[in-house]
Amino acid sequence: MPVYATLIERIWFYAFRVLCGAVLLFLILPILVIIPLSFNEGSLLVYPLTGFSLQWYREFFLAPEWTMALKNSIIVAPGATVIAMTLGTLASIGLTRADFPFKSTLMSILISPMVVPIVIVGVSSYLFFAPLGWTNSYLTLIAVHAALGVPFVIITVSATLQGYNKNLSRAAASLGADPITTFFKVTLPLIASGVTSGGLFAFATSFDEVVVTLFLAGPEQTTLPRQMFGGIRENISPAIAAAATILIVFSVVMLLTLEYLRGKAEKLRTSVPE
Amino acid sequence: MTDTTLSAPPLLTVDGTPLKTRLRHIERLNQFKSLLLILPLIAFLVLTFLAPIAAMLVRSVDNPEVAPVLPKTVAAIQQWNKKSLPGEEAYAALASDLTAAKEDPSQLAEAAKRLNMEIPGFRSLVQKTARNLPMETEPESYKTALVELDERWGDPAYWHAIERNASTSTPFYLLSSLDMSVNDEGEIAKAEPDKAIYLEVFARTFWISAVVTVVCLFLGFPLAYLLATLPTRQSNLLMILVLLPFWTSVLVRVAAWIVLLQSGGLINGALETVGLIDEPLELVFNRTGVYISMVHILLPYMILPIYSVMKGISPSYMRAAISLGCHPIRSFWKVYFPQCIAGVAAGALLVFILCIGYYITPALLGGPKDQMVSYFVAFYTNTTINWGMATALGALLLLATVVLYAIYNRLVGANNLKLG
Structure with missing residues (x-):
């Protein structure tokens, strides 16, 4: 903030920061709240904590x-990821290689x-x-x-391919x-980081998917989110908090990997800047 | 220049074909190869995604129950004037059909159940009539005999119901989803008030989505602005706070909101400690819980497109406007905001589209009065096994989504979607 800012500007500046801080707190609060509960001794998902225990992780x-x-x-998730990555990457290459009629319709x-x-995906695939x-x-x-x-x-792959210099293939x-x-x-x-990012998204989609699983999967195919869905509905036990904490650690790892890949992709951009 | 190109002989390749033809040929070959690369994905999506949805749409007008069970009745009823009662031949055909249908009781039960949807009580009428058939002695007139057996056969309304089911496809479910039905005169009319619940559900779905979109916009816009104007290192750090919830499982967040919002939860505890409230507020398993969790889930979808547009706006325009004497608020509104309208439109549409199809959060954090269309689609599929209603509601929900998605594609372009 410049030294010559007026009082109103100063108030506005801080009010704005406080508002943004509140929104960020709102975004992050649920994630911060659930982690300590997974180490709680009591069998209810409520604060205050009563003592440290790893029993819910044991469960x-x-x-x-x-x-x-x-x-x-x-x-399920890696299987879905491999299919989505392979078919999706091939199709993205096809989509960027040439122009043909109805390309944008096909894309959408x-x-x-x-x-x-x-x-709708769940019900229709079940009925089908x-x-x-x-x-x-x-x-x-x-x-x-x-x-x-x-x-x-x-x-993600189409976006990465836009930064790929086709002259390299020609060479x-x-x-x-x-x-x-x-x-x-x-x-x-050269596009590996984009492909991996796409794969990460596909993995997260499957790993977090509950509705289609609800319709399509039998008791034998119950996935982690499906199990949590049932748990939240019936009796919400701290084992859910333990599962949640493990999933949060998992998403942090995925997010950091993605940020790393994004940095790498920026460096590997080979197309000539316009 | 035009002269020389016109008079010059066409360029030829080694094998003698004109270069233009050859280039066009190669271009076509290239297009073909590109399509070949896309083809496996298209085939895969057709099998796993598009065909099931097409089948669902077909099913929403499917009406397989009555017509095959009452084939003669359906044929006889074609000549009916639809005003008075049908003639003797229709009654005789009905008696013959119902007698034959007793061979397959489950099919008869399905047909009776379907007719019961048209007029409550029709199921028992069909079962009672079938029980009393065939008659011990061939009656002189089936019309008199059946009306004597149950006077409801003397009410044209029941015949109208059969007539509406004469075809194996029906608008019944789609119209019911819009609180409408075909009346005895064959016109589309409003459904009776006790059956009219779906328009309210659709209105509620759109209302919840609109509220969530507006709240997301008001919370997301300032944050996107802050992220876009901060130095890169700081904004990257804050960006992680936006992306972490985005990457965290929806169920983890739902569980966390229950912990936070329940009557003995953290928010109520904090408010009571501060002394703002004496009684715990009801924040969850009602509309408030749905709004809070939906905003939380969809906020990153609003922030990311706005942020990516704002990132490309040079700060000099605002500075120029202010230095020329324009009030900061006015210059923000007149100079800065119009430039990020594309991001705002993209974010708002995306949030709205994702919101109208939501199922998990209302199901887990809402009460019975907060359920959206998706809930009823799942309810009719799993609980009451009324696939006609499930698919019809699904078809209408899909229609709404497709329309919004088309607008989105027009405004933003599907391939301009940015993630993370």
Whole structure:
């Protein structure tokens, strides 16, 4: 703030900061509040804390319903991520390679899984796959989760490809590399950070998905969010706080990875600035 | 210059074809190869996402219950003048159909259940009539015999209900979702007040979404402005505070809000300690809880697009306006705000679109009066197994989303979406 600021300007300056601080507090408060409760001794999710205990973590890692949910999440989310990443990256390359009619329409259809209400995805896939006997299966759940993750891969990879200098591919081709070698040796290393970011988004989408799982998965495929959903609905125990804390640590790791990748992607921008 | 290009012979490639043709050919080949790269994803999305949604839309007008069970009745009723009672042949056909339908009681029960949706009590009428068929002695007139068995067969309303189900597709569910129905005159009319609940649900859904969008805008805009104007290092640090909730599981945040807002929770505890309240406020399992948690979940979707637009606005314009004597507030409104309107529109539309389809937060943090359309779609699928209503409500919700998404694409462009 400049020294010549008037009183009103000063008041405005601080009021504005306080408002923004309050919004940031609002954003972060729930996350700060739930972590201490997971170490609480009492069996209720209320403050004040009564004593330190790791029993809820013990329950999370030993109780069969939680271990099964964790195992299922670890099966489903990476499966969905691999499908979404592979198909999404190929399609993004296709979308940036050439112009063809209805390209923007096609693009908006490919991104639509992100905006279609999730209940509609859940109900329609249930009604569609149930007569075929494909519900209660890992494969169906993975496939639908992958469809939900695709838009994120398309968005991040397309954005990264816009910073990719096509002359590098042309140079590789002129030096005798076939398109597949060019892709793996030249293009992919340069867009890898974008692809990984997209993959992270797809992973988070599947890892946090509860509604489709609610409709499509049988008791055998209960995932972590599904287990938490049931827990919050029926009896909210501190084991949920332990699960939440572990998920928060997980999201911090993902967020930091993403920030790291973003920095890396900036450095790898090869397109000539306009 | 025009002369030389016109008179010059066309450029040829090595094999003698004109260069223009060859280039066009290569361009087409390139387009084809690009499509080939997109094709696997299209095929995958068709199977896992688009086909199920198309099937759901078809199902919202599907009416498979009555017509196959009463084929002769449906045929006989075509000649009916729809004013008085149908003729003897319709009654005879009905008796014959119901007798035949007793072979498959479950199908008959489905048809009776469907007719019961049209007129309450129709189920028992169908079951009672079927029980008494075939008659011991062939009656002289089925019309008299059936009306004698139950006088409701003498009421044209019941015949109108059968007539509305003569086809295997029906607007019944879609109209019901809009609190309307086809009356006995074949016109679309408002549903009876005790059945008219869905327009209120749609209005509530849009109202909640609008409130959440406005609150997100008022909270998100100043924060986005702060983030865009702070030095990079500080803003990156604060950005993490915005992105961390964005990356945290929705269920974690719902659990946290219950802890914070419940009657013995932190917020009530803090307010009581300060002495602002004597009784704990009811903040959760009602509308307040829904608003608070939805704003919390959707706020980053508002901040990020606004921030990315503001980031590209040079601060010199504002400085210039102020140095030219314009009041800071006026120059903000006249100079700065118009430049970030694209970000505001993108954020607001995105938040609104995501909000109208929300299910988890109202289901876990709201009361019965706070449920949105999504809840009823899930309710009809899981609890009452009324797939007609589930798919019809889903189709209308989808329609609303698609319209808003099209506006979004027009204004912002789907590929201009920025994340994180």
